[in-house]
Amino acid sequence: MADVDVVVVGAGLAGLSAARELVAAGKSVRVLEARDRVAGRNHGGFLSNGVPVELGGQWVGPTQDVVLALIEELGLETFPTYDTGDSITFLDGRAIRYSDVTFGLPPETLAEVGALWEKIETLAATIPPSAPWQAENAAELDRQTLDAWLAANTSDTVALRFFRHLVPALFSAESPELSLLHFLGYVRSGTNFATLLSTTGGAQERRVVGGAHRISERLAEDLGDRVRLGEVVRTIKQDADGVTVLYEDAAAGAAGSVTADRVVVAIPATLAGRIRYLPPLPASRDGLTQQIPAGSVIKVQVGYPTPFWREDGLNGFVLSVDDAFNLVLDNSPPDGSCGVLVGFLEGAHARAAAELSADQRRELIVTTLVKYFGPRAAEPFDILEQDWMAEEFTRGCYGGRLGAGVWTQYGKALSTPAGRIHWAGAETAQEWSGYMDGAIRSGRRAATEILDAR
Amino acid sequence: MADVDVVVVGAGLAGLSAARELVAAGKSVRVLEARDRVAGRNHGGFLSNGVPVELGGQWVGPTQDVVLALIEELGLETFPTYDTGDSITFLDGRAIRYSDVTFGLPPETLAEVGALWEKIETLAATIPPSAPWQAENAAELDRQTLDAWLAANTSDTVALRFFRHLVPALFSAESPELSLLHFLGYVRSGTNFATLLSTTGGAQERRVVGGAHRISERLAEDLGDRVRLGEVVRTIKQDADGVTVLYEDAAAGAAGSVTADRVVVAIPATLAGRIRYLPPLPASRDGLTQQIPAGSVIKVQVGYPTPFWREDGLNGFVLSVDDAFNLVLDNSPPDGSCGVLVGFLEGAHARAAAELSADQRRELIVTTLVKYFGPRAAEPFDILEQDWMAEEFTRGCYGGRLGAGVWTQYGKALSTPAGRIHWAGAETAQEWSGYMDGAIRSGRRAATEILDAR
Numbered sequence: 001m002a003d004v005d006v007v008v009v010g011a012g013l014a015g016l017s018a019a020r021e022l023v024a025a026g027k028s029v030r031v032l033e034a035r036d037r038v039a040g041r042n043h044g045g046f047l048s049n050g051v052p053v054e055l056g057g058q059w060v061g062p063t064q065d066v067v068l069a070l071i072e073e074l075g076l077e078t079f080p081t082y083d084t085g086d087s088i089t090f091l092d093g094r095a096i097r098y099s100d101v102t103f104g105l106p107p108e109t110l111a112e113v114g115a116l117w118e119k120i121e122t123l124a125a126t127i128p129p130s131a132p133w134q135a136e137n138a139a140e141l142d143r144q145t146l147d148a149w150l151a152a153n154t155s156d157t158v159a160l161r162f163f164r165h166l167v168p169a170l171f172s173a174e175s176p177e178l179s180l181l182h183f184l185g186y187v188r189s190g191t192n193f194a195t196l197l198s199t200t201g202g203a204q205e206r207r208v209v210g211g212a213h214r215i216s217e218r219l220a221e222d223l224g225d226r227v228r229l230g231e232v233v234r235t236i237k238q239d240a241d242g243v244t245v246l247y248e249d250a251a252a253g254a255a256g257s258v259t260a261d262r263v264v265v266a267i268p269a270t271l272a273g274r275i276r277y278l279p280p281l282p283a284s285r286d287g288l289t290q291q292i293p294a295g296s297v298i299k300v301q302v303g304y305p306t307p308f309w310r311e312d313g314l315n316g317f318v319l320s321v322d323d324a325f326n327l328v329l330d331n332s333p334p335d336g337s338c339g340v341l342v343g344f345l346e347g348a349h350a351r352a353a354a355e356l357s358a359d360q361r362r363e364l365i366v367t368t369l370v371k372y373f374g375p376r377a378a379e380p381f382d383i384l385e386q387d388w389m390a391e392e393f394t395r396g397c398y399g400g401r402l403g404a405g406v407w408t409q410y411g412k413a414l415s416t417p418a419g420r421i422h423w424a425g426a427e428t429a430q431e432w433s434g435y436m437d438g439a440i441r442s443g444r445r446a447a448t449e450i451l452d453a454r
Numbered sequence: 455m456a457d458v459d460v461v462v463v464g465a466g467l468a469g470l471s472a473a474r475e476l477v478a479a480g481k482s483v484r485v486l487e488a489r490d491r492v493a494g495r496n497h498g499g500f501l502s503n504g505v506p507v508e509l510g511g512q513w514v515g516p517t518q519d520v521v522l523a524l525i526e527e528l529g530l531e532t533f534p535t536y537d538t539g540d541s542i543t544f545l546d547g548r549a550i551r552y553s554d555v556t557f558g559l560p561p562e563t564l565a566e567v568g569a570l571w572e573k574i575e576t577l578a579a580t581i582p583p584s585a586p587w588q589a590e591n592a593a594e595l596d597r598q599t600l601d602a603w604l605a606a607n608t609s610d611t612v613a614l615r616f617f618r619h620l621v622p623a624l625f626s627a628e629s630p631e632l633s634l635l636h637f638l639g640y641v642r643s644g645t646n647f648a649t650l651l652s653t654t655g656g657a658q659e660r661r662v663v664g665g666a667h668r669i670s671e672r673l674a675e676d677l678g679d680r681v682r683l684g685e686v687v688r689t690i691k692q693d694a695d696g697v698t699v700l701y702e703d704a705a706a707g708a709a710g711s712v713t714a715d716r717v718v719v720a721i722p723a724t725l726a727g728r729i730r731y732l733p734p735l736p737a738s739r740d741g742l743t744q745q746i747p748a749g750s751v752i753k754v755q756v757g758y759p760t761p762f763w764r765e766d767g768l769n770g771f772v773l774s775v776d777d778a779f780n781l782v783l784d785n786s787p788p789d790g791s792c793g794v795l796v797g798f799l800e801g802a803h804a805r806a807a808a809e810l811s812a813d814q815r816r817e818l819i820v821t822t823l824v825k826y827f828g829p830r831a832a833e834p835f836d837i838l839e840q841d842w843m844a845e846e847f848t849r850g851c852y853g854g855r856l857g858a859g860v861w862t863q864y865g866k867a868l869s870t871p872a873g874r875i876h877w878a879g880a881e882t883a884q885e886w887s888g889y890m891d892g893a894i895r896s897g898r899r900a901a902t903e904i905l906d907a908r
Contacts, residue, residue: 142630143601143630144599144602144630145598145599145602145630145858147597147858148598148599148602174859174863176596176597176598176599176633176858176859177857177858177859177860179630232730234688234730235706237706246706251732252689252691252700252730252732255709270744273727273728274727274728274730276686276688276706276728278705278706280844280846283750283805283808283841283843283844283849283850284805284808286843286849287747287748287750287805287843287849287850290724290745290746290747290748290849290850291744291745291747291857292744293741293744293745294741294744296737296741348863351737351738351741351863354737354738387737389737389740389741390734390737392734395737395740395741395744396737396741396744403631403745403857403858404599404601404630404631404857404858405628405630405631406631409628409802409805
């Protein structure tokens, strides 16, 4: 007799969602989590004044029906991201305020950006979310990097630079690092490009009161002692009778094992590739995990006594083509009792900033915020950084990306079970791939695979 | 007191070369090898008539001074690859015999191929082998895939298809899967493009009597019981006092550990990334191992009673733009006592062929050889396949490749030590990166780092 019906590896939203479905169907489940906390790429922190901030994924929005319903089901609440007033774009040394959907771009650039944008929406709509590698022209779309496609589709150097800056905002990676097919499939899975990039009406529309990690915490509460923290899974054996999952504690000391009928591996694919599988996995799956690297991002929360930028008629949103700390939003608590700006160092900027000392990074951040919002930005009461690249059990955010040629050669292995091993995680989702909504969907899909298999 | 001065992980040419240097300098060394054999990506097999054939890397040639000297030092011998007679190119349904350096291409295609070739040689000569990311225009060269560069530099569709077929012959990967900078750096490290692609006068000029794996076997004999087989390294801990290397047997059963002052990790980077490091490695190194996938190749040895193609004035070399089993050479023993053809399924062809049954693959191979060499090719007495993708402790050949953007963002981490951990392996070599010669150089370089550090 196996110890449990199903072992779930990873207590992020995907793993916890799989476990919840399986338990609801009467299965016995053990969730093994390497960290001393649940929630994976969601993580909560507190500024020194006690205000909670999100150190990882944080926004939800329209068409993310699954996560929105789950939030409600768990008795949590959302509130709108502050979005009143002007945004600012920094471009070639100029600060451009705007209050529409133009990003403040000069008319000639705007026309070119609009044309590219339209091409992206049109192409993305042709990608089947369930199988991007089966898109019409998949081979041609996958052969190109996003960067090459952008360069081939505009001769406007400003429009090109603008798009090259948008890419890290979505992927924490640079445009040469992903295939056009990956980009289009991602856009398609998140409804469309406009939805991905919008606050109101889009993927950054709402936040969870107390932080998005509370979704995972509530799920884990319901699962009780089925969830075991600090257990690092190292080996998964399977045979005709079932699976044996071998783990060790975080210090690589005490070891343990649990047997089950099936296992759901609900961690990023690049980390899933570090587990040893006996017998070894098919080459198609192993090859995929060799080349689905995570993005590079340092997320920064900066606390001020008040959201002073609001007094200047600003909504806190800044996109700068000129700066390393190039994307900022208002992340103040719902009551506005203090001011919080959240900003990102992404892609090449993140890798460069990770080489700086903490003091140097702080200076970079504060100096940039003073440039964006004036001298009142010079005196934050707290700065909280989260470098996701340095996290042993994440090793990069926002998620895994596929470079040129990978989707068409290896894409099928992303979610195809390997015998008794099922794969979950935000990247394996067909809808809202890479987002919290997709993570939940992926866990439920893995649970369904197991329930259907018996 | 540590158990030994240095632990070496991996008993391929790199690891064994590091161990040899360290032992010669008076250090105590332990080599931990996961397999039940040494030699890594070299591996020897025998056809059913007892003739030895090379299932992995096999050729050496001019400017590979280090491996050639080592072969001599170890008392081994080389012999020339059979290269007398005509080669054949298959292109658009035609078989073209030739005996020069033209690949039999029609004049107009040849002129275009020559022009591209010249551009490659010129660009490659500008890459500093010690640091490709410091090349002039490194950012531009790394931003492009090799495929995009090829397409942008010729409008001749035949020349383009020809080059796209040459790429898997060198990398077991398709042209979109590597950055132009990676390609150029690889060419530079192997002297030049002509050298890489040539038999006589180039990288395929000579073979080792008995097989290239004998180099590793001789090295291992000299190291004696310092080399331990069947020990799979899973965790490396380091602190101010030294390192502890934790391993388990191949069945993930019995565990052991060894302490040392330093460790050389001499396995492909993608596998090195599967070891757990405590404390965790810097993000720059971890990010590299997330995206240096191995190529896809199935190597096939086909034995015949005689090298009958020689009677037809053929040297056995075939390059086909039309076929999956698209690269074949004469691999008969030095005395010609039987005929052996060695051929390759590479890149996308390898991935597709791996999905076939053994019988289907055999039929594909034999049918193709009959097309190339006539009906006498229909009756091989033996076929030996080696699918390097399926090998748990290699997971692809010929080596790790870097896609667009990776060299400039992560290249430095390829060989920069992480504290007491030093990196070796053919891919880390400055000269003959990816070749046996480079593997030996890389092991010696790691040994020198350690000797210099003390």
